[in-house]
Amino acid sequence: DVKVTQSSRYLVKRTGEKVFLECVQDMDHENMFWYRQDPGLGLRLIYFSYDVKMKEKGDIPEGYSVSREKKERFSLILESASTNQTSMYLCASSLGGGYSNQPQHFGDGTRLSIL
Amino acid sequence: SQQGEEDPQALSIQEGENATMNCSYKTSINNLQWYRQNSGRGLVHLILIRSNEREKHSGRLRVTLDTSKKSSSLLITASRAADTASYFCATTGRSGGSYIPTFGRGTSLIVHP
Numbered sequence: 001d002v003k004v005t006q007s008s009r010y011l012v013k014r015t016g017e018k019v020f021l022e023c024v025q026d027m028d029h030e031n032m033f034w035y036r037q038d039p040g041l042g043l044r045l046i047y048f049s050y051d052v053k054m055k056e057k058g059d060i061p062e063g064y065s066v067s068r069e070k071k072e073r074f075s076l077i078l079e080s081a082s083t084n085q086t087s088m089y090l091c092a093s094s095l096g097g098g099y100s101n102q103p104q105h106f107g108d109g110t111r112l113s114i115l
Numbered sequence: 116s117q118q119g120e121e122d123p124q125a126l127s128i129q130e131g132e133n134a135t136m137n138c139s140y141k142t143s144i145n146n147l148q149w150y151r152q153n154s155g156r157g158l159v160h161l162i163l164i165r166s167n168e169r170e171k172h173s174g175r176l177r178v179t180l181d182t183s184k185k186s187s188s189l190l191i192t193a194s195r196a197a198d199t200a201s202y203f204c205a206t207t208g209r210s211g212g213s214y215i216p217t218f219g220r221g222t223s224l225i226v227h228p
Contacts, residue, residue, distance in 0.1 A: 033215075041220065092157075101146055103163060104150075104160065104205075106157030107157050108157045109155070
């Protein structure tokens with residue numbers, strides 16, 4: 001089974017801090033994704049990557065950056081955390097190479113609170 | 116941008132009853148997927164239906180797709196308390212070299228024992 005592991009289930013940080021959320025997948029997937037999930041808004045795509053060192057903006061990239069130095073690891077960075085970034089963050093991976101009929105595999109999420 | 120919209124937003128049924136959730140979308144799709152999310156957990160993929168398919172089954176799940184109406188339905192038969200979860204549909208868009216699923220807001224299903 002594919003395993004997507006997010007480094008923390010719960011995280012509390014202060015306004016203005018630089019925050020790193022880490023995600024690791026063990027199935028050699030090309031594609032990796034970061035979403036945030038808020039009540040009533042569903043999942044919104046922040047960034048995704050379809051290869052090492054490649055990244056593309058999703059729907060809500062402002063205030064975030066990402067890093068993918070190795071195929072299995074995709075990091076989300078909050079450059080200067082703000083209270084409106086309090087949310088559940090979900091990482092996902094999928095097979096890539098142009099395949100469109102591949103499901104996404106999700107981690108259990110990181111519930112981030114910015115005080 | 117949100118593509119799929121699930122209906123109803125919330126559904127409450129008794130164990131043993133069937134549960135039907137619907138998903139509508141606006142633009143042409145390559146495929147449509149359904150996911151389940153248990154409280155406080157990540158999403159789990161349930162089933163994928165391609166745009167040239169009309170119906171698909173997996174255990175107690177039945178998914179239909181009507182591309183002329185731009186809609187899909189997920190039917191869970193003989194529901195169990197363990198089916199209590201949120202259910203999301205996701206349609207594919209295209210960006211860069213890969214296809215990116217776009218998720219709806221979900222249907223919250225409660226199955227009472």
